[in-house]
Amino acid sequence: MNKMSVSERLGVNKYELDEGHPHIEVHEDICRVKCKDLACLFVCPANVYSEQNGHIVADWAGCLECGTCKVACPSDALDWFYPRGGFGVVYRSG
């Protein structure tokens, strides 16, 4: 198998996108003061988090809903909850 980027892999998955209702919010004010690791930038299996122009951005649409980021965030700077009922990743096989 050829190596695939994370976004290519997410592209294979099925999502019910809840447009206009992000289920992740990053409180950057907390990150800036409290967080050195910025673990969210690497622990997320879906690479949801990235740093863009000095801001931490959550591209929540590709979220696999594992919760890794929330557990890994040392400073409680992530508002992470499941998407609204029926939305988000849909595992066909799981």
Add this chain to the structure above:
Amino acid sequence: MTDHTSVDKFDVIVVGAGVAGSTAAYLLARQGLQVVLIERGPYPGSKNLSGGVLYTHSLHQILPNFWEEAPVERCITNQVVIFMTGSAHFNIDYKDEAFSKAPYNAFTVLRGKFDRWLAEQAEAAGAILVPRIRVDRVLRGHQGEVIGIAAGEEEMLADVVIAADGANSFLAQEAGLRGRIPTHQVGVGVKELIALPRETIEERFRLDGREGAAYAIVGYATQGVAGGGFLYTNLDTISAGLVMRLDDLVQNKLKPGDVIEDFLSQPMIAGLVKGGKLVEYGAHLVPEGGLAMMPRLVADGILVVGDAAGLGVNNGFVIRGMDLAIGSAAAAAEAILEARARNDFSTGGLGDYAQKLEKSFVLADMRTYARTPEFFSNDRLYHAYPAMLTDLMRQIYTHHAVPREHLVSMFSRSARENGVSLFDLVRDLFSGVRSL
């Protein structure tokens, strides 16, 4: 104060239609209780992911010979443990024909299909399945007891709420049964589901008919992060993935999405999945804290089952969760029936759940493996030992024009080179024997 007068009331609300939730709903509905089974996904299983091996014993007790009806993939007959370095690997291969006959020991399952089937059993028994609803919080009565759930603006009452809402268990946290999950008590599971023709899988894994293989991979699989890799055969797909302890992942600053691709490109693994087509990529938290992670299991009006209760065993050879989840659901259902007979749904009234769990295989197994999380936090397991083993094998099989070294001296030199003292070795061996 919430107005609870206008809402429906049920005997039991089960939050989460995974294996634990659906089993509990099935058992309670079968006894004539009014059960609502709430699932946030569009269908049961749509949010669930696991490596995929279901040990049959606990479900077989509840739904005898369930494999005849349920969408199971393959029965596990070939168990393989692989110690891996970047370029070499050392395998322990165990095949047992007895495992290919009923009562089977274990099956691979795909949760999107299997959980759906299990929830259908609960529905057939009379439980009402409510998909596409995310439960946001528990409702409390005057004494702080849990009296129901809220989803958005809507509320629903019940004598008991079962939190079967998975590893993140927001509900158990909200109900005060557990605190924040520490990073060393969970693993990050990432999995790729790779499609291959059925015959190819059977040929590569040496399988007959519905036989299946379960590979556990230690060492380079996780690039030194505490944890391991797995490879399970389904009918026409392979589940390949890693479970990595979150604290160690954070410390190593590795990206799980990259580590799994490196894992799959290891020659040994690559050969097995060659030509396959990725059909799904998923991730899930795996409770790995063992007994230490378990929350309080019961409070007034609520109990916690399955992953939400932190029930998981990972001894390196096998990763278990679903059978424990089913066992816990059975204990919870029994406890609720007894509490109902006494009409006491307080912590005391439901307290039998903890005792039943205590007596059942679930906690017995959790206790047996109580030391494994600690054992598996041993760094040597991921670096030194796989390297030693493969060094040793390399030396045994490499023939140079020099006199052969004796095995013992080869071994001790390899240990030295890999920074392992005899003391370490003996201690780890002992601790492994005790904890696995």
Add this chain to the structure above:
Amino acid sequence: MAEFSEIWVFSEKPSFTAELIGGGRSLLPAVGGRLTAVIYGSREKAEEAIQYGADRVLWLENPLGSEVPVENIVPTLARQIEDQKPRLVLIGTTRRGRAVAGRLAARLGTTVITDVNQLTYQDGELLARHMIFGGGAVRLEKPRGETILATAGLGVFVSPGLGHPAGGDIQKIELVEPEWQVTLRDRKVRMAAPVNLVAARKIVCVGRGVGKKEDLSLVEDLARALNAEIACTRPIAEGLNWLPRERYIGVSGAQVRPDLYVGVGVSGQVQHTVGMSMSRMVVAINKDANAPIFSQTDYSLVGDLYTLVPLLSEALKNRKP
């Protein structure tokens, strides 16, 4: 009578009628027969159809003009088809065209092959190609029956141009009164300037990444700098109503094949990309590096469109020839 005798075309829009005439004519050589345009409206429209290459026009006069819904032609057209049994009736896919086609089909006891993007004649049979599953699949089918009804979108066929001699065979037909009536109470014009995306050589397409209607001015600047037409994805035209529907590209909208397509804030859902995938060159500007559009572009600019688009307009204006 399975002989391929006549192809009829109908659209309420003259430019569309012209394209359908072109399409119909391209099928005629294989089979002989003649091409008939059905025209509802003024005599000038009927004459125009002849100049576009129709062998004959069936003309239903409409002295009341746009006060009468075009669909009123349905009973009349159904009777003509029943009497004359053309082999194929090709109808332009506008919303009115769909209504005419569907209602005709019900009257004639047949189905409609909708939104064909290719129509060929093979081994004595028509073969139609169209998209299903929102562009996720192509379906090939052979319609059966005495008269085949098909609809085709703008740009599927090429207009032959006004080259044919005037005069020709214009036959006036009698109105069959509809069984029911609708009353036109009011009419609101959506957009004055007509657009033909299909003919555009360069297209700048607006997607959901553009946050506000006012920000369209950025895209307009870019379109001016490129000398391109503005198009959009479906939500921009149908949910947000920022642009008229005829500017949207996609499975149910326009199918374009310009020399250059520039997607601005277009994510690249398949429902859209099927309408632009045949473009000669595709450029996308999107802040989301994971956007599916990037898997089908020649050149990608990943970043904030509010930074990149003005820079691009500027660079285009300043470029040395």
Add this chain to the structure above:
Amino acid sequence: MNIIVCYKPTPDASDIVVRADGSISVERAEWILSPFDLQAVEAGMRLAEAAGGKVMALSVGPRQISNSKLKKDMLSRGPDELYLVVDDALAGADTAVTARVLTQAVRKMGSFDLILFGEGSADLYFQQVGLQVGELLCIPTLNAISKIDLEDGRLVVERSLEDEIEVLETSMPAALSVTTDIALPRLPSLKEILKASKKPVTEWTLTDIDVQGGTVKAHSEIVAVQAPPHVERKKVVLEGKPAEAVQSLVDALQKEGIL
């Protein structure tokens, strides 16, 4: 007033599998309610809520349409009753067949004031069935309806055409196909989902509604269903500072002779 909303369960297009030979398989696809039909249901619900009356959902198709998940899903969106005509002969039915079977079912259901249809189905999107049913019933039939009002027992609707919006008035009963922006479908609530399992469902066979075998005969032969042709792209990601990246794009376009 009695409103019938026709809907179509379809295989989820996102579950399409392209086989090695380029053909398409939906064998493993999840069946869902066609999303455009949900907008029609919502429009019907709003009318019934405003004017009183009941909403009846109706679908015809192969056995997949009668799975309990789909029935419950539809009823949890509000309709009071559900009617299904189930027969495997209806798998892959063309629009003419579907329209004829729906028309027969509507006749059997009794009196109605309005039949609503979504814009098109999620699988085929031919946007035909509503028009054909209305014509077969010989009642006012309109498509592209983006607004429905009632005035003194008559319908006043807005019809969104390509370049204009018509405001039209007509009588009832009528058949209307609505646009996707007519009404944002509500998400089923916990209580509606619970209620859904108790609502009446009527299932008919083709014989029950007096449809003869010949009626379901297809009017076309499907020769092939394939993945769309794939165009190879250069996939060059222009890196660097915004100004530099933009300049490299202009240079590239110039070099390619596009400008």
